[in-house]
Amino acid sequence: MKARIWRKLHAEEAKRFDQVYELMGQTAGLSLGDAFGILQSGLTVAEFMARKERSQRKAAIKQARGQVDNALVADFLGAFIEQKTELSVVLAERSLLDTLLSEEAIAFTFERTGRLEKLQVVLISRRGDWERLMPTLDRDAKLTQKPAQVARQPDKRPYSDPRPFLPHIGQTVKLVMRNGITVEAPLLRVGRFDVLLGEPGHELFIPLHALLRFEAPPAPPEDESDDDDLPAAAPDSEG
Known part of the structure; x- marks a missing residue:
């Protein structure tokens, strides 16, 4: 189906895509999924991204807790x-x-x-x-x-x-x-x-x-002994 015919048959959806691409053009680095989410939520870009970041932090904490035996x-x-x-x-x-x-x-x-x-x-x-x-x-x-x-x-x-x-x-x-x-x-x-x-x-x-x-106590310093202090390697016995 040609694009102009699809746009005529699905005018509302085409309008949303236009808004999404316009928003992506106005906001550097904004993904297609996030742009749709912003339009659907009615939030500003800053509000939506802040809410997304909070959700990701909560999910990360939940995952971290699950990795520890209680x-x-x-x-x-x-x-x-x-x-x-x-x-x-x-x-x-x-x-x-x-x-x-x-x-x-x-x-x-x-x-x-x-x-x-x-x-x-x-x-x-x-x-x-x-x-x-x-x-x-x-x-x-x-x-x-x-x-x-x-x-x-x-x-x-x-x-x-x-x-x-x-x-x-x-x-x-x-x-x-x-x-x-x-x-x-x-x-x-x-x-x-x-x-x-x-x-x-x-x-x-x-x-x-x-x-x-x-x-916590500081980590012990790494061993920085000089290679010159190491014993010399044995000479190669194969001539």
Whole structure:
């Protein structure tokens, strides 16, 4: 079918193609699919591309989380539930003493406090461990008075991808929480949403959403020994 006949039979669709190609001509690097998406959404180019970028970041975070095994962290919380361990639950501006009853995707349920959204939690520890550790910790006075807020969207938080933490398991790392508490301790486990710090049997459970800064020890320098220091190669025995 000739183009002019197709355009006459499909006038509305032809008009949309004209608008798409006009938009592509006005916007360098714009793909055909994105141009159609912009017209269909009614958004500006900037708004559509920002929304697309957010969607891609969310998808990347979801994929990253799926690549990390969460079993060890889940078992750690499960032991608290099974053993009815008395816990210190640190929130942004206060702490609770309670016993964990259950864990959901977005909330914890405690014996006395009831259901508590996970985003409110900064740290969970055994009561005795936290009481011993708390007086020794550094705090940022400004954040203590006014804790940083947690973004609802994971892609807008400082740390949502757990994978950068994995190479540092076994190393002493420094974490600054949104309420100003700074913890410096060995990194024991990394889950999809949380990390465990401290010593076996005295762990601190810290959600990634509670973090403002993460500092790991510097990588050891590479061996830059000069080739001249190497032993000379044996002469070739074949004449």
